[in-house]
Amino acid sequence: MxxxxxxxxxxxxxxxxxxxxxxxxxxxxxxxxxxxxxxxxxxxxxxxxxxxxxxxxxxxxxxxxxxxxxxxxxxxxxxxxxxxxxxxxxxxxxxxxxGPAGRTMWDKLGNVNEAVLANYLKNEYPQTVSVVLSKVRPDHAARVLALLPEGFAMEVVMRMLRMETVQKEALDGVERTLRMEFMSNLARGSRRDAHEVMAEIFNNLDRAAETRILTALEERSRESAERIRALMFTFDDLQRLDGAGIQVLLRAVPKDRLTLALKGASEPLRDLFFRNLSERASKLLKDDLAALGPVKLRDVDDAQAQIVAQAKDLAAQGQIQMTDGRDDEMVA
Structure with a gap:
């Protein structure tokens, strides 16, 4: 320090x-x-x-x-x-x-992502939720309320309107429940492997910075560099998509983004995209690539990063699947 x-x-x-x-x-x-x-x-x-x-x-x-x-x-x-x-x-x-920073339980709740908090509160009694939302900052309470199911949210609003002074015993009970059930689980769930966090950071670096930092890291800790590389998802990893997945991705990606991204892609990856287009669409894409001319590496990196992000979103939604490259197991 x-x-x-x-x-x-x-x-x-x-x-x-x-x-x-x-x-x-x-x-x-x-x-x-x-x-x-x-x-x-x-x-x-x-x-x-x-x-x-x-x-x-x-x-x-x-x-x-x-x-x-x-x-x-x-x-x-x-x-x-x-x-x-x-x-x-x-x-x-x-x-x-x-867990999240804050001196009191209510301060801590104010630092919890509203989607996470809303997902927990939607399974609680409306009276409990009304107490919680009355104790956190109004702006945070508003974001949480907007994410609750409409009918449930209205129940919470009505109870907040009718709420009188909350008895200390009741308040202590709500706080104790939140501390034991929610905050402790949130804290346990937030402990992520440092290499996973770094892999996500490296995924968002441009190619030059990624190469420079990973090369330097290899000199200090080859094991850490290899673990991060294994956890990273790059544009070349799109080869792990099956044909159906490539076709779903092609429908989701703007044509100009794809053309720019493929400008810096390997031949095997280009061929994978060409094979999953109609003959006419494949020819048009090849013509666009040939006509594109020299482009900045940064622009290619940005286009590839956007397509990788799109692929991750589709995988999270279950619309595409990718093999992990080590065996036949499928991972979403």
Missing amino acids: SGSLTGPQKAATLMLALGEAQAARVFAQLHEDEIRDLSLAMSALGTVSAAQVEEVAKDFTAQLGQSGHLVGSYESTERLLLKTLPKERVAQIMEEIR
């Missing part, structure tokens, strides 16, 4: 530097809100250099100077919390840390 540390980061560094036994004693003296805030800072701390550790803990320079850097992580934070708090409470705190 570079730059000066904030107050919470300094506290997190000191707790990690103290070690589990000493830190456990400190945790025992803290209020629950302080434990939550400190746990959040610790889990997000990352790597702290030895120089920064010495700056934060000057009284322990002799011992800490030999320890090098520290790494703040979910795992180290969880181990420290388990020294002083019940297992169930630690699990709750860690799920809150991993």
Whole structure:
């Protein structure tokens, strides 16, 4: 971690530097809100250099100077919390840390994608949904309400109009249910493999940047580069489509986009598209390609990226299927 540390980061560094036994004693003296805030800072701390550790803990320079850097992580934070708090409470705190940011439950809900929240709330009682929407920001509540089934949404609106002061016990019950059933599941579901995330990012790079960064990554970690390459979906991967899939894709893609994309495609991939067009349409496409002349590589990359995105959308909708290239199994 570079730059000066904030107050919470300094506290997190000191707790990690103290070690589990000493830190456990400190945790025992803290209020629950302080434990939550400190746990959040610790889990997000990352790597702290030895120089920064010495700056934060000057009284322990002799011992800490030999320890090098520290790494703040979910795992180290969880181990420290388990020294002083019940297992169930630690699990709750860690799920809150991993979930959307926000100090209160209602702040956290305000940071949840409206489609995700609406999909959960449509299965709850209208009275429960009315409480939730009355507690989140009006703009977020509006987006969620618009995504609820029409009849159900009207039930929620009527209850919100008739709503009086919500009893604290009822509010606590709704909050507890959301925390246990929704936020914990959301947090667990949001933990994605880092290589999958990077593969999606690389899919959106232009060809020059992708080649440059992947080549550099290979020098640092060949295994990571290979995993990312295996997870990426490129224009050449359209060869994994069967004939029916190619025909569906051809109907969805504008002709000028396809012509531009095929300008930079391999011969096998071009042939695959030609074979799945009528003889007349295939000839017209070949003529268009021949007449296109020199084009910018960036324009070709953009056209190919748009067609790949279209193919992914069609696969997600179940309209096309692609083999994974390793066996006969079909993946949507």
